[in-house]
Amino acid sequence: MLQVKFIGDGLQEEKVLSGDKLKDQEQVTACAKEITMPDSVKKSRETLGNKLFDLEEKGQTALGPALLLSVVMACRQSASKVIICTDGMANVGLGSLDTKTEEQAEASAKFYTDVANMALENGVSVSVITIEGTDCKLAELGRVADITGGQVNIVKPENLTKEFGTILADPIIATNVKAVFTVHNQLYIRDADDASESNWVERTVGNVTADTEITFEFGVRHGAKGKLSKEAKSKGKGAKAKSKDMSQGEEKPEEGAIGDGATSGATSGTSESPTELPFQIQVTYTDLEGARAMRVLTQKKPVTKERQEAEKNVNYNILGTNACQQSARLAQKGKYKEARLNVMMNQRFFYRKKVSGGDDAAKQAYGHYINNTASLVEAAGTEESEERPNIYREIAVRPTMSDVSAEAIYSAKRIPSKGFQSRPRRKDGSRDDLAE
Numbered sequence: 001m002l003q004v005k006f007i008g009d010g011l012q013e014e015k016v017l018s019g020d021k022l023k024d025q026e027q028v029t030a031c032a033k034e035i036t037m038p039d040s041v042k043k044s045r046e047t048l049g050n051k052l053f054d055l056e057e058k059g060q061t062a063l064g065p066a067l068l069l070s071v072v073m074a075c076r077q078s079a080s081k082v083i084i085c086t087d088g089m090a091n092v093g094l095g096s097l098d099t100k101t102e103e104q105a106e107a108s109a110k111f112y113t114d115v116a117n118m119a120l121e122n123g124v125s126v127s128v129i130t131i132e133g134t135d136c137k138l139a140e141l142g143r144v145a146d147i148t149g150g151q152v153n154i155v156k157p158e159n160l161t162k163e164f165g166t167i168l169a170d171p172i173i174a175t176n177v178k179a180v181f182t183v184h185n186q187l188y189i190r191d192a193d194d195a196s197e198s199n200w201v202e203r204t205v206g207n208v209t210a211d212t213e214i215t216f217e218f219g220v221r222h223g224a225k226g227k228l229s230k231e232a233k234s235k236g237k238g239a240k241a242k243s244k245d246m247s248q249g250e251e252k253p254e255e256g257a258i259g260d261g262a263t264s265g266a267t268s269g270t271s272e273s274p275t276e277l278p279f280q281i282q283v284t285y286t287d288l289e290g291a292r293a294m295r296v297l298t299q300k301k302p303v304t305k306e307r308q309e310a311e312k313n314v315n316y317n318i319l320g321t322n323a324c325q326q327s328a329r330l331a332q333k334g335k336y337k338e339a340r341l342n343v344m345m346n347q348r349f350f351y352r353k354k355v356s357g358g359d360d361a362a363k364q365a366y367g368h369y370i371n372n373t374a375s376l377v378e379a380a381g382t383e384e385s386e387e388r389p390n391i392y393r394e395i396a397v398r399p400t401m402s403d404v405s406a407e408a409i410y411s412a413k414r415i416p417s418k419g420f421q422s423r424p425r426r427k428d429g430s431r432d433d434l435a436e
Contacts, residue, residue: 002058002092004066006031009038010048022065022093025111032072061088064095064111067144071119071126078123079172079207079288081150083164084141087131097137112140116147123175123286125207127151127167129160130403138403142410146332149207152410154403170209174285176292177205181216184277190217192329208285213416215322276300311353316365317417319346320372327376328412336384343373343380368420376412379405 003018015035021027041048063086074080091098095112099105119126127150130136142152149172155163182200183189189201203214280298287293304310323346331339347369354366383405 002060002062004062004069004093005055006035006069007048007051008035009041010044010051012036012038017062017065017069022062025068025094028065028068028094029072032069035073037073037076060092061086061090062092063088063090063141064108065093067126068094068115071115071124074124075118075122078175078286078290080124081168081172082119082124082126083129083167084126084144085129085160085164086136086141087134089135089137090141097140109140112144113147116144119144119148120206121176123172123207124148125150125172128153129163129167130154132156134403136403139401139406142406146410146413147206149205149209149212151414152407154407170211172207172209172288174287175207177208177283177285179203179205179214180282182280182282183218184274184279186221186274187218187277188221190219190326192326192333192335211416211418212414213321215318215325217322217326273303275303277303314353315417316350316353316361316368317420319349320365320369320420321415321417323369324373324376324412324415327373327380328409331376331380331383331409332413336380339380340377340384343377347373365420372415372420373412375408379408 002022003016004022006015006017008014015031017028017031021031063084067082067084070082074082089097095108095115096104097108099108116126125148126144128138128141128145130138130141130153132154138152138154144150145152151167153163180200180202181189185199188197188199190197191201194201201216203216205212205214278298278300280296282294282296284292284294323343327339327342330336330342350362350366350369353362383401
């Protein structure tokens with residue numbers, strides 16, 4: 001009989017879920033809450049190892065119930081991690097991805113979204129590891145990792161231990177993280193998730209590790225764009241209220257902060273042609289002791305109309321990271337053509353710097369950019385050529401997407417700037433030195 005077995009630390013009493021319980025969310029949740037938290041595996045390493053090796057596959061995968069059980073347990077301790085390791089598609093019980101109708105597909109999508117949100121609210125990250133050559137509907141499972149700040153990887157069986165070690169070696173340092181980025185009203189935010197061209201944007205980051213990076217992109221308003229639209233003005237008023245609410249009982253913004261929508265703050269020069277413009281980031285988070293905190297950073301940057309001056313001290317890694325993350329977010333929304341065009345637009349910049357600059361840094365940066373965006377471009381091109389129905393409405397990363405494409409998109413969305421200092425990993429976990 002197909003079942004979900006809780007082994008724990010190898011010494012405690014095992015729990016088994018089977019039959020109709022695998023389809024009942026309340027029963028799975030109740031079972032998880034009754035289980036005593038495992039002790040350190042240091043005391044039971046050998047016993048636990050033997051039990052794991054004694055496990056036998058039953059032909060079907062009750063991944064949904066197992067995930068729910070694990071997340072409910074992990075929610076007892078903030079900053080916990082859940083790692084899904086599977087070689088097959090979830091096809092039994094809650095969250096089955098072996099769907100025949102639109103209603104079944106939507107119910108399955110809702111299940112994984114609900115589990116992901118539960119994990120997010122309780123400071124738990126979920127990572128997904130699948131085995132190379134299998135079809136696990138990684139597009140849907142990967143959304144759980146995407147929402148909770150986990151990783152999505154396809155590996156060979158012999159590299160599983162290394163992959164587990166990599167995930168566990170990057171501990172969560174803060175949870176419930178949100179970032180509000182604000183610029184002067186002569187600028188606007190370019191955001192794949194918001195076309196209002198407002199001068200501020202809020203990003204829910206969730207769980208973060210020391211390697212977590214998010215990027216923001218802004219543009220200059222010209223002509224009619226020099227004035228905020230009604231929609232952007234309305235959003236700006238919301239930002240002002242939100243900023244005031246968040247500062248109560250937490251760290252206060254420094255003097256001159258622009259949380260009120262950045263309608264002032266330009267210094268020197270005229271109001272139309274300032275020599276400096278302010279930028280601000282407000283980060284609210286929960287630390288590992290459960291305390292809520294806010295950090296506010298405000299800086300003024302010089303203004304120039306000279307391209308050469310603006311690009312003089314450019315950070316290639318940051319630009320490459322932003323291009324990858326923005327393009328991945330476009331691809332995630334089903335805008336595959338726009339994603340490829342964004343990669344190509346930024347590629348022209350790297351190429352121009354390589355040709356005109358002539359220095360080793362520019363040449364290496366171009367090579368790094370090509371290598372790190374190749375899989376994302378291939379995934380966007382593959383999915384763009386496939387005319388698949390999107391039954392998930394606005395959820396463009398859907399179960400019909402190939403696992404390889406899903407991994408490429410989710411990984412690009414989380415790539416840190418240090419990822420542009422070397423070529424991305426192969427499936428066997430190795431890396432090449434960059435070839436000129």
